[in-house]
Amino acid sequence: MELALDELTAASPEAGNACSLENYLLLPDHTMDARIAAARQKLGSSTILLGHHYQRDEVIRFADFTGDSYKLSRAATETDAQYIVFCGVHFMAESADILGCDGQQVILPDLNAGCSMADMAEISQVEACWEALEKLGLAGETIPLTYMNSTAAIKAFCGERGGLVCTSSNARSAFEWAFARGKRILFLPDQHLGRNTGHAMGIPLEKMVVWDPWALQGGQTAAKLSSSRVLLWKGHCSVHQRFLPSHVDAVRDKYPGIQVIVHPECRWEVCQKADALGSTERLIALVEKAPAGASFAIGTEIHLVNRLAKRFAEQRKRIISLEDHGCLCTTMYRISPQHLAWALENLVEGRVVNRIQVRRNVKHWARVALDRMLEVKG
Numbered sequence: 001m002e003l004a005l006d007e008l009t010a011a012s013p014e015a016g017n018a019c020s021l022e023n024y025l026l027l028p029d030h031t032m033d034a035r036i037a038a039a040r041q042k043l044g045s046s047t048i049l050l051g052h053h054y055q056r057d058e059v060i061r062f063a064d065f066t067g068d069s070y071k072l073s074r075a076a077t078e079t080d081a082q083y084i085v086f087c088g089v090h091f092m093a094e095s096a097d098i099l100g101c102d103g104q105q106v107i108l109p110d111l112n113a114g115c116s117m118a119d120m121a122e123i124s125q126v127e128a129c130w131e132a133l134e135k136l137g138l139a140g141e142t143i144p145l146t147y148m149n150s151t152a153a154i155k156a157f158c159g160e161r162g163g164l165v166c167t168s169s170n171a172r173s174a175f176e177w178a179f180a181r182g183k184r185i186l187f188l189p190d191q192h193l194g195r196n197t198g199h200a201m202g203i204p205l206e207k208m209v210v211w212d213p214w215a216l217q218g219g220q221t222a223a224k225l226s227s228s229r230v231l232l233w234k235g236h237c238s239v240h241q242r243f244l245p246s247h248v249d250a251v252r253d254k255y256p257g258i259q260v261i262v263h264p265e266c267r268w269e270v271c272q273k274a275d276a277l278g279s280t281e282r283l284i285a286l287v288e289k290a291p292a293g294a295s296f297a298i299g300t301e302i303h304l305v306n307r308l309a310k311r312f313a314e315q316r317k318r319i320i321s322l323e324d325h326g327c328l329c330t331t332m333y334r335i336s337p338q339h340l341a342w343a344l345e346n347l348v349e350g351r352v353v354n355r356i357q358v359r360r361n362v363k364h365w366a367r368v369a370l371d372r373m374l375e376v377k378g
Contacts, residue, residue: 019346024338029058032337036062039344047347048081049340050096052088053280054239054301054332059087059340068280070148070167073099076106083107083347086356087335089115093356094152098366106356107347109339114331115149117265120235121189123153125213129186129233130161136222142231143178146188146369147171149237154188156362159369166373168264169279171197173376175230184228186211189235196264196271198230205268210234239327240265243299247323248273251297260322261286262299270299280304292316302326 024032040049040062050072051063060066065075069092076084077099084106086093093108100106133139144163146154155165162181166174175197178185187194191210198208208230211218218225225231243266251258261283262274271277276286280300287296287308295318298305302321309319321327346353358366 019342019349019351021339021342024342025336027338029337032058032341035341036337036344039341039348042348043083043344046081047083047085047344048076048079049085050076050087052092052332053284053304053307054329055087055335056303056333057307058337059335062340063087068167069095071281072096076104077101083352085109085340085343085347087340089113089118089331090356091115091118091149091151094358094366095148095155095370097356097358098152098155098363098370105352107343107352108354108356109343110334110336111354112331113334116238116331117147117149117190117235118151118154121146121150121154121233122213123151123157126154126157126188126233129211129213129218130157132217133186133225136225138184138225141183142186143182143184144186144188145174145178147190147193150189152358152362152366155369156365158188159365159367159372163369164372164376165366165369166376167279168193169282170373170376171264172201174373175201177372177376184230186231186233188233190237190265191232191234192236192240192267192271193264194230194232195268196266196277199268203229208232237265239301239329240299241267242327243267243270243322245269245273247299248297251320251322255295255297255318255320258295258297258318259286259290260297260299262322266299274299284308287312287317287319290317294318296320297322299323300327301329301332303328303332 048064049062051060051066073095076096084096086096086106086108093106097106130139133142144158144161146158146165148165148167195208207228209220209224209228210232212234240263248260260274261276262270264277292315297320299322305321343353
């Protein structure tokens with residue numbers, strides 16, 4: 001059954017006979033461990049389990065591979081596993097299906113595990129934006145780029161119009177690629193990554209204007225749009241947006257000499273105060289390469305921060321969240337041991353539940369955008 005609104009299917013050929021999820025959700029987390037392990041053993045090499053860095057410990061401990069969304073999608077395509085169980089969020093499972101081989105099936109244990117940032121760029125709104133740019137005679141000189149954290153429909157939109165997908169680690173290279181082909185960039189859906197990337201390239205802030213999809217003509221004048229170098233979609237990560245410049249000041253006062261490292265999805269003002277910024281993989285690498293006894297305040301999701309703190313405790317590395325209360329990705333947290341056990345035990349019984357399948361025409365153009373990304377360095 002294909003769902004026209006989000007370009008994917010989430011159904012199993014035998015979904016009606018599936019074990020009841022409600023029965024699993026009544027049970028405590030720790031009672032799932034043995035069941036998950038047993039199901040993994042029965043499924044063997046037919047199934048690969050992927051765990052995103054932000055996933056909770058109770059789930060990621062069972063992962064065959066851990067990493068960011070693109071790294072995990074690539075890992076899945078390099079195996080001959082028939083089933084890919086993606087413990088992440090919706091757009092990540094879509095990307096795995098787009099990049100996957102024929103015959104592979106992608107499963108998202110909880111269909112409610114979405115991404116607020118990806119949801120901020122709805123395809124009809126993006127199409128309306130493009131139509132407005134066409135009326136102003138600006139679309140022909142604009143290259144659409146989308147962050148990996150976007151729906152398959154948005155990736156396909158960019159692919160069909162000469163654009164590509166980027167990650168936080170190769171965003172600058174993607175910008176350089178786009179500027180070699182057009183006057184300006186329409187960057188979706190995270191304004192902060194776009195602004196931080198453009199600023200690092202020397203683009204003045206006033207030349208990077210925000211397109212508000214809820215305002216007439218994006219809330220901008222024709223002159224402003226025409227003179228812009230980057231059109232930033234008004235979207236953000238609900239986790240990284242919570243970090244504030246005051247958090248940087250407070251942590252430096254409390255821990256003199258601490259290094260502040262943040263993800264480029266954070267606000268520009270926060271990134272300007274930080275010692276370093278980078279993708280999830282780069283943040284991990286910075287901690288790994290630091291000498292024993294180093295101290296870090298990290299501006300990213302709390303599960304990753306806590307995991308790093310435990311991992312490097314023996315090296316006396318102090319690793320804390322930039323914000324005292326920590327920032328939790330609530331949608332990622334929806335993938336629970338109960339959901340994972342439910343999905344795996346259904347597979348053992350020959351039932352595929354919560355399959356994520358991108359429609360063929362959307363998959364084609366999204367794959368074009370992803371393949372173009374491979375052309376750029378980063």
